[in-house]
Amino acid sequence: MISYVERMLIYPAPSIDRGNWKTKWLDKEDVHFESSGGVRLHGWYAPVENPDCVVLYSHGQSEHVANLINVVARLQESLNASVLVYDYRGYGKSQGVPTEAGCVADGLAAQQWLAERAGVLPEELVIVGRSLGGAVSTAIAAERGARALVLENTFSRLTDVAAYRYPWLPVRQVMRNRYDSVERISQYTGPLFQMHGTRDRVVPAKFARELFSACPSAHKRFYTVRGGNHFDSTPPAFYAKLREFLAQDETPTSYGLLDPAPTLATPSVA
Known part of the structure; x- marks a missing residue:
């Protein structure tokens, strides 16, 4: 019973009837690929000619690909990027039941599929x-x-967020889906571009800052959205700054020229 309630709270997959599955103005392909355990996943691949980068986008807990048309278009236009958006197991048209291990495996499967399709190495993708x-x-x-890790409104550990929202429950002791991103990001030394809003009440900004601090990369930036909350659309200025970040020379020499943690403020979007 506890595991069922946990899964419902962490993975509130929207109805497949929500969103625009039949959009005609976005040039995309329906794609399917296999994840661990033989689980069949669905996604949309939206390529551009002669891309400057290739982007793998992983969505939030209450979304599926049919909610991401504007996100895909913005990434294409702002970064001249080919983009893959996909659904975790149990979301959209993907099979299976979501779990932490399963969703991570799905992300790795999506990375591998996109790298092969775009003709690049997995580590050459921009992971958003x-x-x-x-x-x-x-x-x-x-x-x-x-090539770069790009994070929007994410957390240090899922247990941190659960303990913040349900302080009267022993969530740290009982949760199975823990998503310890602080531990994981300590293993990542590549470029990091991270965004968070100052009015986020779902994932308070202190958790995002903890995650940012845990990353050992010498090439990282934290983008603060003044007045931004968790469910706001990504502000256009973010994409402009991300494009600048990706265009920078990523040599060890240039790392030393960067402020490791500047705050880039934008107008309030609340």
Whole structure:
């Protein structure tokens, strides 16, 4: 019973009837690939000609790919990127039941599929994740590397968020889905670009700061959205700063020229 309630709280997959599955203005392909345990996953691949980068995007806990049309278009236009968005097991048109191990395996399977399709190495992909997808993306980058890890409104550990929201429950002792991103990001030394809003009441910014501090990368930036909350759309200025970040020379010499933790403020989007 406890594990069932935990799964419902962590993985509130939206109804497949939500979102726009039949959009015609986004040039995309329906794709399917296999994850661990033979679980069949579904995603959308939206390539551009002669991309400057290839992006794997992992979504939040209450989304599926049909909610991400604008996200895909923004990534394409802002970064000149080919983009894959996909659904974890139990989400959208993907099979299976979500678990931490399963969702991480799904992210790794998506990374491998996209690398093969785009003709690049897995570690050459830009790995982007929002909220729960940030934890999945951190696990991917920690295990296989990335051209850059990009995190939006994500957390240090899922147990930290649960303890903050349910302080009267022994969540740290009983939770099975823990998503210890602090431990995982300590294994990642590549570029990191992280965003968080100052009014986020779902994942307080202190958890994002803890995660950022735990990353040993010499090439990392923290982007603060003044007044931003957890469910706001990603501000356009974020994509402009991300494009600048990705365009920087990623040599050890240039690392030493960067402020390791500047705060880049934007106008309030609340």
